[in-house]
Amino acid sequence: MSLLSNTQGRPERVRSLVGLLSAHGGTMPREEVYDWLLPRPFRNRDQVPTSIQNTIGAASDLGLVETFRDRLVLVHPHVPTSEDALSDYCHDFLCTTEKQEDRVLLDAFAYFVVRSEQHGSTDWIESNRQVADEVNDVLMKQASEDDERRFNDTKIAPWKSWMTYLGLGWEAPSLPTFYPSVTERLQRVVRDVGMVLGSDREVDAATFMRELASRMPYLDGGERFRSICDSVPFRPTRTTWILSEALRDLHDDGTLRLHVRGDAREGQQLAPDDTHSIRSYFVSVTILRGIA
Amino acid sequence: MSLNRFACWKSPDANEILRTEALQGHESIFLAVHTPMQGFEVEKGTRSAWLEHRTERGFLDALNREGLKHVFAVVEGEPGAGKSHLIRWLKIQWQHQQDLVLLIQRAEGSLDGTLRQIRNELAGEFADHFTGLGEVQQSSLEGRAKDFLSKLANRMDRNSYERESELPTHHEFVEDKQFSRLLHHDQVRSHWGAPRRIMGVVSGEGERNSALADFRLQDIAELAALANDISEVGMRPIQLLRALGREAKRFQPLLEEGLTQQQIYAELGDEVRNSRILVEALNARLNSALQGLLGISLQGLKDLFRRVRRTLKQQGRRLVLLLEDITSFQGVDDQLIDVLVEQSETAQAHDICDLISVVGITPDYLNNHLRRLGNIQDRITFHIRLSTDNDGSFQEVSGVRTPEERLRFAATYLRAVRSGVQALEEWHSTDLDAPVPNACDRCPLREQCHHTFGAVELSSPRHGATQAVGLYPFTSEAINRIFLALHDPRADRNLKTPRGVLQQVLAPSLLKPEAVERGVFPPPDLEGAWLPDSDRLLLGRLHSMVQNLGGDEATRERLRRLIAWWGDRSEASTREDVEGHVRFAGVRKQVYETFELPWLGAAEALPPKDPPTLPAQTSRLSESTTTDLVEKTSGPSLDRDSDGGPRAPKTPTKSPPARKSLGRTDQAEFAQRSAELKNWQEMGRLDDGQWWDARAYELVESLPWRRLGISAYLQEKLFTQQTVALSGSGRTDSRHFVIPSESWVRDGLESHIQLRVAGDTVQDAEFHRRRVARFLRRLARLAQSRVAEVVPSGADGGRLWSVPATATQVLLARAWMRGTASPKDSTSRQWRAVVEKEAPAEASAKERVDSWTAIVQKTSGSHATVREALLHWVNLPQATKGPTAQNVTFLDAEEAAPALLRLVQSGRLDAFPPAVPRREQTAILERLADLAKEVQQRLPQVARRERERLLRLCDDINQACRGGSLPDYIGRVVQVLNSVTKVCPSVPPGAVNEWLKVRDGLRESGVLATNDERGQAVKELDDFLADAGDSDIRNLDGAELLAWAQKAPAKELGQLWELTRSIEASLEQIGRYAEELVLSSGTAGAATLTDVQQIGERLMALAQELEEAIR
Incomplete structure (x- = not known):
């Protein structure tokens, strides 16, 4: 089982489970957990609903919960349960997990980034099935012959749910089925980067981008990104427009300041944007105080 | 030599030739421009x-x-x-x-x-x-207007006509209503504007423009508005005015909507009968009144x-x-x-x-x-x-129906203006058979100019020759675009006429050649009052590109004007045209260069769009004049780097999914909508607010609510179609989630609707998607702020009040007091008692201390509503929409579980706000805070107080038992009473009956067995009484204490206490009886010694019984 196989184990439900266990000192009898998450009078039959089984499964996949005899145990008793903190945890976990079934989540997102860059837009996104097929095709290039299909359209709904939870995109009526936008996540990552590189001081663009790549491996220069680029194949020549756009957003928001040097074409090349004051290049970044 | 700052015409010539009046005497010009x-x-x-x-x-x-x-x-x-x-x-x-x-x-x-x-x-x-x-009077216009009104008023009287046959239409009506009295009234003469307006029209005041001098419905509304100032004209005119006032309220909104008078008559019929008749009656008399003046x-x-x-x-x-x-x-x-x-x-x-x-x-x-x-x-x-x-x-x-007719018409005037009046007069006076002079024929820049700006081939049937007349400084697009945009906001006149071409399209530019010479073309004058604001705006990405261009405002404005009128204000792409010219936003690169405006286009150009379909008669026009006059079609999707930098590799893709239509929305409506947003920014008022609110709601609805920490309950209460409103879209109050008029909102909404109109380039579409994503990100923050506004901080002022925590704690406290859950139960069992529909209470709260009882009573009226809200709040359904979204499928324990545990551990509720602002949608929050207050006032002490009460009862009972066990005590008391009634039948019945009543109550409740006062229940009570003295009980606290109090046989103890009290009272009463009996025997004087001996024996027996009973 994987995070995406547990289709009803949505992020907010995982958070509920983690919060429940945390309140009880990190461990509870399974039956107690069931009675909390859906007391018997609300169940159709006296059996454990799939939603609870999937939620426990998803939490287990994320390394948050494990089973010990008839009890559920929180692996990290002090895992924070606020929306943002748990989202950070899940993001970090998915960035580093070695479990192939769960690596699929960010690999698929990396494909969104690469494919959108290759196309120059998200117009390539047509339907859940088409997206699932394309993602699967690319991921299977990295798989052995015996491997089963890694992505399909039934996984799209939970995948979108997790991506939105991680702050990597949006769903809206005028947007494609899932619109990749990393500003939310980047803002949180930049805060962490600021703790390492310091705030209110200029950091050269390359250093900054390296830090991002290590923390967001599905974006430019990151390990997942490079792997997907190889599979597509695609050779990036500049910052992807998805990351460029997020950097400009944070520049506008006052989270960071991108520095350009006149009209010089040096430093980190962004996807061009004629509508923005930061057109094509930035040489350094200042993460602004209060963010770090 | 270049076209830069080159004006090939003179202002005086343009002034002479573009005059649409008084060409008599200028036959040369007339013939030169005649089409x-x-x-x-x-x-x-x-x-x-x-x-x-x-x-x-x-x-x-x-x-x-x-x-x-x-x-x-x-x-x-x-x-x-x-x-x-x-x-x-x-x-x-x-x-x-x-x-x-x-x-x-x-x-x-x-x-x-x-x-x-x-x-x-x-x-x-x-x-x-x-x-x-006759001669027209030479008095002032105001004076003539008053004279006109007097004559008009006179014409309302039958006496003004010699013969019956001369009476104009509706004469019975105006006579019956005594309308002439109204027209003669000072207020009407001073303040009714209609006569002045009509006299102005017939006197040629301003530009008459074929305007008709007649009375209209609006004049009737104006007359009716004077009603409050008119008196002493008699009942009939006053009644008429009132009727007109009512009718004006009906027809004025329709007039404002632009309906014609005839359409209003058709729609409202007899509802505006008086007004219609008066308009007709006034107009029927208008000519004769005017003739009287003349x-x-x-x-x-x-x-x-x-x-x-x-x-x-x-x-x-x-x-x-x-x-x-x-x-x-x-x-x-x-x-x-x-x-x-x-x-x-x-x-x-x-x-x-x-x-x-x-x-x-x-x-x-x-x-x-x-x-x-x-x-x-x-x-x-x-x-x-x-x-x-x-x-x-x-x-x-x-003559100006088609684009080609308009170009031909404009070209004849451009040819004449460039040639100049003098050349035309020479032509007229010397060789009228020769072609009309054409300055382009001898211009050294002709090729470059016509290549860039286009030209029109004008043929003359008279001469058989054709002349290429350049459109400079216009282009075919500019002439047609400006012409098509002409619009009279008051809908008084049609501007899409030949005169419109001259006055509104050509004149503003041609009258000021210095704008070209000074390098400030296109000048601001180009955009006169008849070009709607909505058509001046650059849309979407183009707008942002020009805005972020840097440089001076005047240049950006010139660029905006050039793109808005010479180009395509909705397309920010660089594209080749069919002649191989590179265009950005529909304007050729050379045009930007000519007017010294910055080129925003990319280094690489998209291929031409599909050739526009043009009517057959346009074949005479050169290709350069036949570009995008028809609706644009989308071209192949390609990405471009506007700065010429490396571009990402492209792979062929399928077509993007067709975008949905906005209903009647197309690019024209989109432009109108964009203008509404622009107006919103400038004026703060949003036209068609309901439509915009609905668009905003579409996006609000799509927010990831649970990720934002906003429950389904709050989402459905605070963010509904009825409560989401854009600032300035209509009246709002504290119930509304008001989205401000800020640039990110306008951009997001504009892009949201643009994305639903097909036809964008890939680059433009992506630009709009990014703006929608940016909008959603900020909207999410705004929604969270709204929640923080509605759900206040807890009493500690820090974190947002946890509503599910308080609801859980209030309901749990109630469950404890009702005995349906114990703090010693598992948390899941207690949680179940919180969220489940209430079962019958296991113990009566009435037998408890007041505060215990009060917690149950205070929460009785609202617990079901609070429970319902809690379930709504913590429910996490798989589907967020549709019929299953309301099913309870998974509960969010993240806030409830720790809250429940905290209450068990501390016996105190978490912090909650002292007051919650009153709001219709979230009234339950206010109620919950009130309930929490009630519970919190009592709960921390309730177990201790109950313990004190119970222990007091136990002390009293134990004292009555005088150290013995309860069963023994009860047994002895029964025995005493039996003996007393036997030994002394005259003992007062009240003393015994009270005791018997209490005993029967204990039997009914099972404490006392019917035939065995020493039964099991009594033994259990006896055990409780025995334990009551234990110091451990005095040391109990928190959940332990509450659990002990819950388990205490409160009702039975209360009954027992009553029993002992009545026993003591009975015994005391019997004692008093005996004493009185002895005293009365000794003082009556009639008793014998035998009597005394018998009383003594009974008293002895009674004393023995009593002694035994109380031992």
């Missing part, structure tokens, strides 16, 4: 069959047809459609030298001026014929023309009357028409000459005046129309 008129429509006339060709020449031929002795020809067309031009052309082309050709121009627009023209034209031999034709008798004008025609008849000549605009005769137009229809052959004396008349009229005049004149229409010889009906609004005007 043969053709393709007009022919209406039914008595000789319409003779109009073989629908051209100006065909019309002229028909008028000159041999044997035609009388012609009454009507040239119908919107103001500016070219009626005057055609009629002037007829004058120039009229070949019959012996005819008296009288051209009456509309130049002055006033009746006075018109009569003066007639007088001037007929000066000399006809001067004496003017006897009886001093013209009813026959004056007729007599004049009859005299002239008699003279001409005698001379063997014809009269040719060419009247540019019959509205110039308003006031005497009825007479004039009588003149025009009087035929020489039907005149009694056959003494008047033949008459050829051509009269220009507007569709408005035709419909509102001419058609009222009975059979006049049947006497029209030829009726041609220069404009055609267009969906009931303004008519399309011949």
Whole structure:
């Protein structure tokens, strides 16, 4: 089982489970957990609903919960349960997990980034099935012959749910089925980067981008990104427009300041944007105080 | 030499040539700019069959047809459609030298001026014929307006007419309502603007533009508005005014919507009957009132023309009357028409000459005046129309109907302006057969200029040659785009006419060649009052590109104007055109260079769009003039780096999914919507607010609510279609989630709707998607702020109040007090008691301390509502929409579980706000806070107080038992009472009965067995009493104490306590009885020794029983 196989184990439900266990000192009898998450009078039959089984499964996949005899145990008793903190945890976990079934989540997102860059837009996104097929095709290039299909359209709904939870995109009526936008996540990552590189001081663009790549491996220069680029194949020549756009957003928001040097074409090349004051290049970044 | 700052014309020439009036005397200009008129429509006339060709020449031929002795020809067309031009052309082309050709121009627009023209034209031999034709008074306009109103008021009276047959329409109505009294009233004379307006029109005040002088519904509304200031005119006029006021309320909104008077009559019918009748009655009397002012008798004008025609008849000549605009005769137009229809052959004396008349009229005049004149229409010889009906609004005007006609028309004027008046006069005076001078023919920049700006091939049937006339500084797109955008916001007039091309398209630029010479073209004057704001805006990405261009504001504005009118303001792409020119936003690169404006296009260009489909007759135009005049089509999707940097590799892809339509939304509506947003930014008011609110809600609805930490409950209460509102879209209050008018909101909404209109380039579409994503990100923060506004901080002021925590704790406290859950139960069991529908209480709270009872009672009325809200709040359904979204499928324990545990551990509720703002949608929050307050006031002490109460009871009972066990005590008491009643039958029954009543109660509740007062229940109570003295109980606290108190047999202890109290009272009563008995025996004096001995024995026995009982 994987995070995406547990289709009803949505992020907010995982958070509920983690919060429940945390309140009880990190461990509870399974039956107690069931009675909390859906007391018997609300169940159709006296059996454990799939939603609870999937939620426990998803939490287990994320390394948050494990089973010990008839009890559920929180692996990290002090895992924070606020929306943002748990989202950070899940993001970090998915960035580093070695479990192939769960690596699929960010690999698929990396494909969104690469494919959108290759196309120059998200117009390539047509339907859940088409997206699932394309993602699967690319991921299977990295798989052995015996491997089963890694992505399909039934996984799209939970995948979108997790991506939105991680702050990597949006769903809206005028947007494609899932619109990749990393500003939310980047803002949180930049805060962490600021703790390492310091705030209110200029950091050269390359250093900054390296830090991002290590923390967001599905974006430019990151390990997942490079792997997907190889599979597509695609050779990036500049910052992807998805990351460029997020950097400009944070520049506008006052989270960071991108520095350009006149009209010089040096430093980190962004996807061009004629509508923005930061057109094509930035040489350094200042993460602004209060963010770090 | 280059085109930069090169103006190939002079301002004075443009000023002379672009004048649309008074070309008489400037025949050279007239001929130079004349565009043969053709393709007009022919209406039914008595000789319409003779109009073989629908051209100006065909019309002229028909008028000159041999044997035609009388012609009454009507040239119908919107103001500016070219009626005057055609009629002037007829004058120039009229070949019959012996005819008296009288051209009456509309130049002055006033009746006075018109009569003066007639007088001037007929000066000399006809001067004496003017006897009886009056002079317009020379008083001020205001003075004439008052005179006019007086005459109008008089015309409402029957006495003003000599004969019954002269009475105009609706005379009964105006007499019955005593309308003349109203018109004579000082307030009406001073404040009713209609007479002043009408006098202004007939006096040629301002630009008359064929405006009709007549009364309208709006005048009635204005009259009705004076009602409050009018008195002492009698009941009937006052009643009429009130009725008019009511009717005005009905028709004014429709007038504001742009409905015509006739449409309003059709829609409202009798609801505006009085107003309609008054409009008709006033207009029916208008001419006679005006004639009174002019001093013209009813026959004056007729007599004049009859005299002239008699003279001409005698001379063997014809009269040719060419009247540019019959509205110039308003006031005497009825007479004039009588003149025009009087035929020489039907005149009694056959003494008047033949008459050829051509009269220009507007569709408005035709419909509102001419058609009222009975059979006049049947006497029209030829009726041609220069404009055609267009969906009931303004008519399309011949000569400028198609893009090609407009370009041809504009090119003739551009040619003339560049050549100059002097060259035209030379041409006219020397060689009229030569082609019209064309400055382009000898211009060294011609090739470059025509290549960049386009040119029109003008052919002349007369000369057979063609001339290429450059459109510089315009392009075909600019001329057509400006023309198509012309719009009168008051809908008073049609501007899409030949006159519109001259005055609104060409003149603003050509009158100021210095704008080109100074490098500030296109100038601000280009955008006159008739170009709607909505058409000036650059849309979407283009707007942002120009805004972020940097540099000076004036340059950005010039760039905006150039793109808005010369290009395509919705397309931010760089594209090749069919001639291989690179265009950005639809404007050729060389045009930007010519006007020294920055080039925003990319280094690489998209391929041309599909060739536009153009009508066959455009084949004469060069290709450069036939670009995107039709709706644009989307081209292949390609990405471009606008800065020329490396571009990402491309792979062929399938077409993107078709975007949904906005219903009637297309690019035109999108532009309108963008303008609404722009107006919102500037004015703070959002037109069509409901439509915009609905668009905003579409995006609000799609937010990831649970990720934002906003429960389904709050989402559904605070963010509904009814409560989501854009600031300025309508009235809002504290119930609304108001989205401010900030740039990110406007951008997001604009992009949201743009994405639903097909036709964007890939780059543009992505730009809009990014803006929607940015909008969602900020909207999410705004929604969270809204929640923070509605859900206050807890009492500690820090974190947001956890509603599910408080709800859980209140309901759990209630469950504890009702005994349906114990703090010693598992948390899941207690949670179940919180969320489940309540089961019957296991113990009565009435037997407890007041605070215990109060917690149950205070929460009785609201617990079900709170529970329902809690479930809604913590429910995490898989589907967020649809029928299953309400099913309880998974509960969020994240806040509830720790709250429950905290209450168990501390016996205190978490912090909650001391007060919650009152809001209709979230009234339950206010109620919950109140309940929490009630519970919190009592819960921390309730267990301790109950313990104290219980222990007091236990002490009292144990004291009564005097150290013995409870069963023994009860047994002994039973025995005593049995003995007492036996030994002393006269013992007062009350003393025993009270005890018996309590005992029966204990039996009923099972504490005492029926036949065994020492049964199990009593033993259990006895055990509880024995434990009550234990110090451990005194040391209990928190959940342990509450659990102990819950388990205590509170009801039974209470009953026992009562029992012991009644036993003690009974024994005391029996004791008193015995004492009284002894005393009474000793003092009565009648008792024997035997009596004394018997009493002594009974007392002895009683004493023994009592002693035993209390031992």
